[in-house]
Amino acid sequence: MREPSVSRFTAGRLSPIRRTADLRRLRDEEFDVLVVGGGVTGAGAALDAASRGLKVALVEARDFAAGTSSRSSKLIHGGLRYLEQLELHLVHEALTERGLLATRIAPHLVRPVPILVPLPTANPAMRVWQRAYYGLGVAAYDVFAGVFGGGRGMPLHRHLTRDGARHLFPSLRAEKITGAIRYYDGQMDDARLVVNLARTAASLGAAVVTSARVTGFLREARQVVGVRVRDLESPDQPEFEVRAKTVVAATGVWSDDMSEMLRDVGLRPGLRVRASKGVHLVVPRSAITGEAGLILRTATSVLFVLPWGGHWIIGTTDTDWQLDRSHPAASARDIRYLLDQVNTVLDRPLTTDDIEGVYAGLRPLLSGEADSTSKLSREHAVVEPMLGLLLVAGGKYTTYRVMAADVIDVAVRRLGGPARPSITDQLPLLGADGYAAAWRDRQDMARRHGVTTGVVEHLLERYGTLTVHLLAMMAAEPELAEPLAGSPEYLAVEVAYAALAEGALHLDDVLTRRTRISIETTHRGTESAEHAARVMGAVLGWDETIRAREVEHYLARVAAERQSQTMPDDLTADAARIGAPDVRGLAGDRLPGEGKGDLLEVEL
Numbered sequence: 001m002r003e004p005s006v007s008r009f010t011a012g013r014l015s016p017i018r019r020t021a022d023l024r025r026l027r028d029e030e031f032d033v034l035v036v037g038g039g040v041t042g043a044g045a046a047l048d049a050a051s052r053g054l055k056v057a058l059v060e061a062r063d064f065a066a067g068t069s070s071r072s073s074k075l076i077h078g079g080l081r082y083l084e085q086l087e088l089h090l091v092h093e094a095l096t097e098r099g100l101l102a103t104r105i106a107p108h109l110v111r112p113v114p115i116l117v118p119l120p121t122a123n124p125a126m127r128v129w130q131r132a133y134y135g136l137g138v139a140a141y142d143v144f145a146g147v148f149g150g151g152r153g154m155p156l157h158r159h160l161t162r163d164g165a166r167h168l169f170p171s172l173r174a175e176k177i178t179g180a181i182r183y184y185d186g187q188m189d190d191a192r193l194v195v196n197l198a199r200t201a202a203s204l205g206a207a208v209v210t211s212a213r214v215t216g217f218l219r220e221a222r223q224v225v226g227v228r229v230r231d232l233e234s235p236d237q238p239e240f241e242v243r244a245k246t247v248v249a250a251t252g253v254w255s256d257d258m259s260e261m262l263r264d265v266g267l268r269p270g271l272r273v274r275a276s277k278g279v280h281l282v283v284p285r286s287a288i289t290g291e292a293g294l295i296l297r298t299a300t301s302v303l304f305v306l307p308w309g310g311h312w313i314i315g316t317t318d319t320d321w322q323l324d325r326s327h328p329a330a331s332a333r334d335i336r337y338l339l340d341q342v343n344t345v346l347d348r349p350l351t352t353d354d355i356e357g358v359y360a361g362l363r364p365l366l367s368g369e370a371d372s373t374s375k376l377s378r379e380h381a382v383v384e385p386m387l388g389l390l391l392v393a394g395g396k397y398t399t400y401r402v403m404a405a406d407v408i409d410v411a412v413r414r415l416g417g418p419a420r421p422s423i424t425d426q427l428p429l430l431g432a433d434g435y436a437a438a439w440r441d442r443q444d445m446a447r448r449h450g451v452t453t454g455v456v457e458h459l460l461e462r463y464g465t466l467t468v469h470l471l472a473m474m475a476a477e478p479e480l481a482e483p484l485a486g487s488p489e490y491l492a493v494e495v496a497y498a499a500l501a502e503g504a505l506h507l508d509d510v511l512t513r514r515t516r517i518s519i520e521t522t523h524r525g526t527e528s529a530e531h532a533a534r535v536m537g538a539v540l541g542w543d544e545t546i547r548a549r550e551v552e553h554y555l556a557r558v559a560a561e562r563q564s565q566t567m568p569d570d571l572t573a574d575a576a577r578i579g580a581p582d583v584r585g586l587a588g589d590r591l592p593g594e595g596k597g598d599l600l601e602v603e604l
């Protein structure tokens, strides 16, 4: 529980000082629930448990969302595909979540994005059938959202003629379509939403520590009673023990590693997770002319072309992956496949020269062994392979809250006492409260703070009503109001704030996940690295050696990624990517908590 004298905003600030304090708590306290994994599932579970009044800790080996949760298609969606497969329960569940996120939980982070379903050219009878088939599907989607979806939060669909479709999306090849249907889904920045979940959990008293890798379980007889943790920011320090009544492993494609840690007991893990790689390309908005996204059918799945600020995101692939899970690599073959698919409908074909960024993620797919008694839906599962340990895996980003509530329901039953139901459907994340009014009054806010409306809009859409904290920092230190070198759409203050309040510990955290500079610029962040390291270093107390090492590491990572993307297949791409070591574990001489963080604390 949060100390009552501390405001919720202050408690939700993941500063270097806070990390030191939370590390101490991990060593000293016993938790009701300890969550392993700071992806969307783990951060959601920590928030669910903390909001029920439990004593909670969250440990993440690398950074928030460093795994799959920063590498998705960034859609909060019901899944038109599920509708086609008549998985109505899943569509209903996901559309309910979409409505909640867009209207109550995170309206500052989840926005409607229009998407066209192009209707391909065909003979007249086929045309009628296609329009009826897709039209019915999209109408059912809206009906599910409106009637059963708990607040739609999205505009309704519309049928378009060929001219209408080309008006919205001039780059569509006219001879390829007879018309289109426009529908809406939710779009979000996946990594930012996870940070926001973790901060909201922290604001309710959870101890939240990144760069904290779980290396094993503590056991008493046949019960798990905690975990062993290595602080990757202090690699010379010995591992330490964290005690908890229940451990929840929300480790996505690393779930089997958790079971493996208990292999000597000879138990069945209860679920197995396999990894399927999905690659996305990012191209500049000018490469394609269109005001909506596209969903295209491919031989095996679907391909999205989605507007993303000044860019387009194009993806994805779907192939088995058994190589390095921390840094899944996109090969030249993946990139070729995506370009070939999207070029079937574009009037000006895209080439590799158009590509700004490429990212690859791993879907955590349940495979075999899922224990039917504890399986909560076709999509995700919660199992208890050993007393005191719960594994939760599968599902999709959109339904993180359902997964979180399911696993914490089981934890609460185990803990005994009065069963407290999940309240996260009623709980706005930090920055969500008052968002609609702040957006309405954004011009006033800009005038009051002496910045442009564009700056306020940019900040509101990324920080919600927490924007006032960034504006206060800019007023206190005018150089923080400057654009970031090489990435002028971001401001220096965002880098400082990431280190001061959003738990960013390394340059990579800021350039890859707090901002998306690593995929949104052709230089992939290399031209922003020096400036960002200076700003970040001032908050975290970096000396010249640490600053140089952070930059060097980032440049090496980008170089390795670029090289991997020229390799013909997964094996060679993986070999090239793992040439650059992970920055975590290399930072032993860093002293978190030192530096300007203490000074800026006062001003927020």
Ligand SMILES: Cc1cc2nc3c(=O)[nH]c(=O)nc-3n(C[C@H](O)[C@H](O)[C@H](O)COP(=O)(O)OP(=O)(O)OC[C@H]3O[C@@H](n4cnc5c(N)ncnc54)[C@H](O)[C@@H]3O)c2cc1C
Residues within 6 Å of the ligand: 036, 037, 038, 039, 040, 041, 042, 059, 060, 061, 062, 063, 064, 065, 066, 067, 068, 069, 070, 071, 072, 073, 074, 075, 076, 077, 212, 213, 214, 215, 250, 251, 252, 253, 254, 276, 277, 278, 279, 316, 360, 361, 362, 363, 364, 393, 394, 395, 396, 397, 398, 399
């Ligand atoms: C290409 C692609 C596109 C997708 N698009 C969408 C979409 O548009 N919409 C949607 O709803 N879903 C989408 N998904 C699915 C969604 O992204 C995932 O289901 C979701 O992000 C999984 O989150 P997670 O928290 O379970 O796993 P992760 O995000 O991988 O989190 C697991 C975390 O556990 C940590 N961890 C592992 N081992 C340890 C340890 N020993 N100690 C401490 N921490 C540890 C990892 O570092 C990691 O951060 C997509 C997935 C992919 C791959």
